Amino acid sequence: MKRDSKLSGILHVLLHMAETESAVTSELMARAMHTNPVVIRRILSGLRDAGFVRSEKGHGGGWKIARPLTEITLRDVYDSLGAPQLFSIGNRTESPECLVEQSVNAALGRALEEAKALLLDRFGTVTLAQLGEDFHARMLASGKTIDLEQSHAI
Amino acid sequence: MKRDSKLSGILHVLLHMAETESAVTSELMARAMHTNPVVIRRILSGLRDAGFVRSEKGHGGGWKIARPLTEITLRDVYDSLGAPQLFSIGNRTESPECLVEQSVNAALGRALEEAKALLLDRFGTVTLAQLGEDFHARMLASGKTIDLEQSHAI
DNA sequence: TTTCATGCAACAGTATATGTTGCATGACTT
DNA sequence: AAGTCATGCAACATATACTGTTGCATGAAA
Numbered sequence: 001m002k003r004d005s006k007l008s009g010i011l012h013v014l015l016h017m018a019e020t021e022s023a024v025t026s027e028l029m030a031r032a033m034h035t036n037p038v039v040i041r042r043i044l045s046g047l048r049d050a051g052f053v054r055s056e057k058g059h060g061g062g063w064k065i066a067r068p069l070t071e072i073t074l075r076d077v078y079d080s081l082g083a084p085q086l087f088s089i090g091n092r093t094e095s096p097e098c099l100v101e102q103s104v105n106a107a108l109g110r111a112l113e114e115a116k117a118l119l120l121d122r123f124g125t126v127t128l129a130q131l132g133e134d135f136h137a138r139m140l141a142s143g144k145t146i147d148l149e150q151s152h153a154i
Numbered sequence: 155m156k157r158d159s160k161l162s163g164i165l166h167v168l169l170h171m172a173e174t175e176s177a178v179t180s181e182l183m184a185r186a187m188h189t190n191p192v193v194i195r196r197i198l199s200g201l202r203d204a205g206f207v208r209s210e211k212g213h214g215g216g217w218k219i220a221r222p223l224t225e226i227t228l229r230d231v232y233d234s235l236g237a238p239q240l241f242s243i244g245n246r247t248e249s250p251e252c253l254v255e256q257s258v259n260a261a262l263g264r265a266l267e268e269a270k271a272l273l274l275d276r277f278g279t280v281t282l283a284q285l286g287e288d289f290h291a292r293m294l295a296s297g298k299t300i301d302l303e304q305s306h307a308i
Numbered sequence: 309t310t311t312c313a314t315g316c317a318a319c320a321g322t323a324t325a326t327g328t329t330g331c332a333t334g335a336c337t338t
Numbered sequence: 339a340a341g342t343c344a345t346g347c348a349a350c351a352t353a354t355a356c357t358g359t360t361g362c363a364t365g366a367a368a
Contacts, residue, residue, distance in 0.1 A: 058366030111276035206309030
């Protein structure tokens with residue numbers, strides 16, 4: 001399975017949005033991320049529906065974060081994406097007749113459930129504000145500067 | 155991403171092998187699992203190299219488990235498969251220039267590492283013998299019988 | 309009215325897991 | 339020795355899901 005990078009991508013985009021007051025267009029974000037504007041809009045649409053960001057059309061339009069960064073957790077973002085599959089391994093058959101396969105599914109399922117619970121719990125404890133602080137610390141340490149376009153140049 | 159069911163499949167096959175003394179051919183296992191013999195050989199090849207099963211060619215040939223079921227854990231089986239990817243979510247870019255993306259990767263990476271450690275730890279505590287016991291308990295409870303071919307009939 | 313931006317649907321590209329075919333190799337049977 | 343049965347392996351085909359692209363409609367600002 002190709003690895004799903006929507007969560008990684010959307011967090012990246014959100015933190016960049018957090019660094020500026022004005023609205024950011026999907027076109028600008030797409031250039032920065034080396035991808036397509038439609039991809040940006042697609043991954044942001046769930047967050048808009050959930051009220052975490054707002055989008056405006058027309059001149060001066062674009063995207064803005066609609067809630068304090070301290071009130072948005074990675075879990076919120078993950079859920080807004082539609083809570084995509086976490087694991088790339090899974091059961092061969094979900095409702096098997098075979099009793100052997102039922103035993104296998106049960107054992108694997110328990111372990112996967114525990115790991116999922118842990119992961120989502122961790123997501124719930126990390127806010128965008130924390131990620132922003134971490135970013136600023138890295139910026140200080142490296143002496144680099146903020147520039148949505150420059151910082152992503154090859 | 156299509157979900158990887160090799161671990162699920164190989165455990166299924168191993169438990170069936172455990173139910174009989176004689177060698178089991180990949181052709182028989184494939185019929186039981188509604189798949190292709192080559193697929194069975196492919197997922198078993200790693201376990202053979204690791205010494206958990208043995209294969210014999212020719213008349214009366216096939217596959218046998220080479221170690222006590224109490225000494226084979228799900229972790230062993232997982233490792234023998236080549237320790238495939240566990241998660242279907244991942245970073246957009248593994249070694250990003252962008253400091254924002256570095257922060258995102260670090261946060262996601264920590265959570266994923268913890269979940270991975272928990273999952274592999276659980277795998278390490280479950281043996282094929284335990285799965286076999288669970289299967290026998292289910293068989294008693296249901297009144298069904300063991301038959302590699304019958305138990306998988308549609 | 310023009311320009312700019314999002315919204316959305318449909319389609320193309322790509323990566324990975326699984327399935328299939330063909331042939332070589334080796335072991336047992338007759 | 340010849341025939342049969344089974345694995346070993348490489349190459350190719352298929353299926354699925356993530357990502358990228360195009361086209362057009364909608365709405366807001368200049």
